Amino acid sequence: MEEISKKLDSVLPLVQKPSRYTGGELNSIVKRAADITSRFAFCFPDVYEVGMSHLGLKILYHQLNRRKDTWVERVFTPWDDMETQMREKGIPLYGLESRDSLKEFDFVGFTLQYELSYSNILNMLELADIPFYSSDRSEEDPLVCAGGPCAYNAEPIADFIDFFLIGEGEEIWEEVLDAYAVHKKSGGRKKDFLYKIAREIEGIYVPSFYDVSYNKDGTVEAVKPNREGIPEKIRKRIIHDMDKVYYPDAFVVPFMDIVHNRVMLEIFRGCIRGCRFCQAGMIYRPVRERSAENLCELAEKLINSTGYEEMSLSSLSTSDYRDFKKLADGLIDMAEKKKVSLSLPSLRIDNMSLDILKRVQTVRKSGLTFAPEAGTQRLRDVLNKGVTEEDILRSAKLVFEEGWSNVKLYFMMGLPTETDDDIIGIARTGYKVLDCFKKCESPKKANRINVTVSVSSFVPKPFTPFQWEPQNSMEELKRKQQLLKDSIRTRAITYNYHMSQVSCLEGVFARGDRRLSKVIEIAHKKGCKFDGWDEFFKYDKWLEAFDEAGLVPEFYSQRKREFDEVFPWDMMDIGVTKKFLENECKKAYRAEVTPNCRQKCSGCGAASFGGGVCYE
Amino acid sequence: MSKYILKFEKDDSVKFVSHLDLIRVFDRAMRRAELPMGYSAGFNPHPLMTFAHPLGVGVASCAELVEITTSEHVEPHIFKERLNKKMPQGFIVRDIMEIDGKNNFASLKSADYAIKIEGEFPKEGLEAFFKMLTEIKVNKKTKRGITETDIKPFVLEFKEIDKGMLNVRLKAGAENLKPELLIEGLEKYIPSFKAERVLILRTQLLDENGEALFRTV
Incomplete structure (x- = not known):
């Protein structure tokens, strides 16, 4: 620690935003290393201001640090200026709290929030001088583990990770730490510990205990346990009662500005909607809510302990919160009393939510967001989006009458069954919103209008009804982007779209298999990192890496998969069954919608967890 | 509205906190301490706070001066005591005085x-x-x-x-x-x-x- 601190004194004046690397923030937790059984480096494979905005980190950090035998510290990816300094001056990657090298930790745990962070994981292991491959690591090296949404199919990084934690982390981490305390006391090898937790703790996946065989065509033949007592299926963990589970009453308050620099209240997990492109909507089933009373109480405690000037709500679809009015009223009152502001995510606009929006000071007359996702009703039904054109236009009318002047519309392109008419339909939707503004006769109407049409490229994800679908090629996406651009001929509509190369890479890793570990290793050696950042993304290097590893990216992303294909992630049990997803896919082809969880249960399989919306 | 000048220490552990971030540090500490921070009028209210002399990033200090305006009067020694309980580690208010007119930072x-x-x-x-x-x-x-x-x-x-x-x-x-x-x-x-x-x-x-x-x- 001393040595690293001394070196930091001479290095930090040379880098941008040095408080990314110092620690010492309010509510951060420093313990005495000598008193600790389990030292856990919670690694977020992106830069500080992104990672510090992540709610999962805040929850686990404060929850697990309540244990006397455990010290959780934070680690983020150093920005490249700092990385250069660290490599030059021989500073290993360190925990922000202790400034000890990652090598001194028992657990090095990565949270997998997006596939494009995989190259950063290798970069961080290298900066910590920890071998990449599990099989190359010694007893002296920390256990390297990972969790988060991408862990449901983390086969592309399976060779680097000793064990995965599948599902929500609050309970399973306590069990892992309990088991580790026993293991450390009794002695034994890391393999013994892994064998024990893989057998005894539900939700633990140890990739080295499973063998993958492949068919001649390159698809997976089978994934089989190679040891006795190792479960065939790994069942995800969920928290049953959101009012009983731990939620922090203090957050670490960074000195510098971060992406989400505010009190965040998680109002529920899961989503009742069942949009067919959405992975989160499936893997977090069933929906489980936190009570409005509990949330208002937490909000007040968090404002008191952080001094934050702003709070916001976190969930997959805020408008679906059953007690929304009560919650909003409670929070708005509290915000007024404490002189803080409440910011609301995009809501389905109706008279009730509009009243609430008007009361909230941070929602200026600019900026309201809708996500029709597709440009025609047919395609929205394919997606099971459950939004009609009338809904959008009625909402637009309401907000224009109240004086809002900026409307953002989110769409995707490259969707299953999509035709050029659907693409042009995006432009048509934009024009109809514009029309709605022109026809508006309210005295409060704004002078000018801007409609922003933002279009991202669809990436098929595992555990969704579209997991069998091919992703559009880059050429096809580019053609569609141009087609849409040509269909928008007014300055009142701003058209934004994202680089399609990034989506293509994401598409490969989302549904990839174990053989991709090699590609990631080669790409890392070629300097790939921060792939989610345009200024770092090197698509040509990635293509070279695929080539050198003898793998074809299109095999993973652009191939139409058969319904009977064995997937690399089939050993994961998320509750929702493969059969349900298949039925949903077939219904999508018929543009047939499925009611949401509160309208009618469709028997997805999540009821097997015995809680949440399934038993409301 | 009351005005105070606070002399505070920013030690070695927080010397990389930038001048801009310092405003947030005080604003949030004031809120945690339930002290009545004064804010400017207008659509984007900002805390009424003026620093005598920006400190370079990487430099520690035991003699920083900041003028803070509160919306209600607070006894200076109470102000100091309550704020110190809520400042992040590395920051300590060493002295405080209430002023009537303008500060002398110029x-x-x-x-x-x-x-x-x-x-x-x-x-x-x-x-x-x-x-x-x-x-x-x-x-x-x-x-x-x-x-x-x-x-x-x-x-x-x-x-x-x-x-x-x-x-x-x-x-x-x-x-x-x-x-x-x-x-x-x-x-x-x-x-x-x-x-x-x-x-x-x-x-x-x-x-x-x-x-x-x-x-x-």
Whole structure:
């Protein structure tokens, strides 16, 4: 620690935003290393201001640090200026709290929030001088583990990770730490510990205990346990009662500005909607809510302990919160009393939510967001989006009458069954919103209008009804982007779209298999990192890496998969069954919608967890 | 509305907290302490807070001055006590006084620094060398951009109390010299001097008479 601190004194004046690397923030937790059984480096494979905005980190950090035998510290990816300094001056990657090298930790745990962070994981292991491959690591090296949404199919990084934690982390981490305390006391090898937790703790996946065989065509033949007592299926963990589970009453308050620099209240997990492109909507089933009373109480405690000037709500679809009015009223009152502001995510606009929006000071007359996702009703039904054109236009009318002047519309392109008419339909939707503004006769109407049409490229994800679908090629996406651009001929509509190369890479890793570990290793050696950042993304290097590893990216992303294909992630049990997803896919082809969880249960399989919306 | 001047310490552990971030640090600490921070009127209210002299990133201080306006009157000693309970580690309010009119931050003329350097030093010592120099020209940021400037006249006092331990008084305010730039200049002019690690502590802000700014409000 001393040595690293001394070196930091001479290095930090040379880098941008040095408080990314110092620690010492309010509510951060420093313990005495000598008193600790389990030292856990919670690694977020992106830069500080992104990672510090992540709610999962805040929850686990404060929850697990309540244990006397455990010290959780934070680690983020150093920005490249700092990385250069660290490599030059021989500073290993360190925990922000202790400034000890990652090598001194028992657990090095990565949270997998997006596939494009995989190259950063290798970069961080290298900066910590920890071998990449599990099989190359010694007893002296920390256990390297990972969790988060991408862990449901983390086969592309399976060779680097000793064990995965599948599902929500609050309970399973306590069990892992309990088991580790026993293991450390009794002695034994890391393999013994892994064998024990893989057998005894539900939700633990140890990739080295499973063998993958492949068919001649390159698809997976089978994934089989190679040891006795190792479960065939790994069942995800969920928290049953959101009012009983731990939620922090203090957050670490960074000195510098971060992406989400505010009190965040998680109002529920899961989503009742069942949009067919959405992975989160499936893997977090069933929906489980936190009570409005509990949330208002937490909000007040968090404002008191952080001094934050702003709070916001976190969930997959805020408008679906059953007690929304009560919650909003409670929070708005509290915000007024404490002189803080409440910011609301995009809501389905109706008279009730509009009243609430008007009361909230941070929602200026600019900026309201809708996500029709597709440009025609047919395609929205394919997606099971459950939004009609009338809904959008009625909402637009309401907000224009109240004086809002900026409307953002989110769409995707490259969707299953999509035709050029659907693409042009995006432009048509934009024009109809514009029309709605022109026809508006309210005295409060704004002078000018801007409609922003933002279009991202669809990436098929595992555990969704579209997991069998091919992703559009880059050429096809580019053609569609141009087609849409040509269909928008007014300055009142701003058209934004994202680089399609990034989506293509994401598409490969989302549904990839174990053989991709090699590609990631080669790409890392070629300097790939921060792939989610345009200024770092090197698509040509990635293509070279695929080539050198003898793998074809299109095999993973652009191939139409058969319904009977064995997937690399089939050993994961998320509750929702493969059969349900298949039925949903077939219904999508018929543009047939499925009611949401509160309208009618469709028997997805999540009821097997015995809680949440399934038993409301 | 009441106005206070607070003298506070920003120690080595938080020396990389930037000047801009400091405003948030105080605003949030005030909220945690349930002290009635004053805010500007308008659509985007900001906390009413003025710092006497921005501190460079990487420099610690035991003599920072900030003027804070509250929306209601608070007894100064209570203000100090409650705020100190809620400041992040590394920040301590050392002194406070209530003021009636304007603060005296405009009369700032110089600042004292204690500098500790690890590295290689000339046999004669830095002070002897410094006295022999007729000029120290370095690239200095001015209003007109970066220009080569002789910074020697900006150095009002220069004492080496031990090897690598300097006490300096530098011009501050309208005419200003950052201590980091002085070290850079010395490295340039003294061939046998190489600073590997530099720890800088600001110890005082002074007015035109060399009196502590905080005392003469």
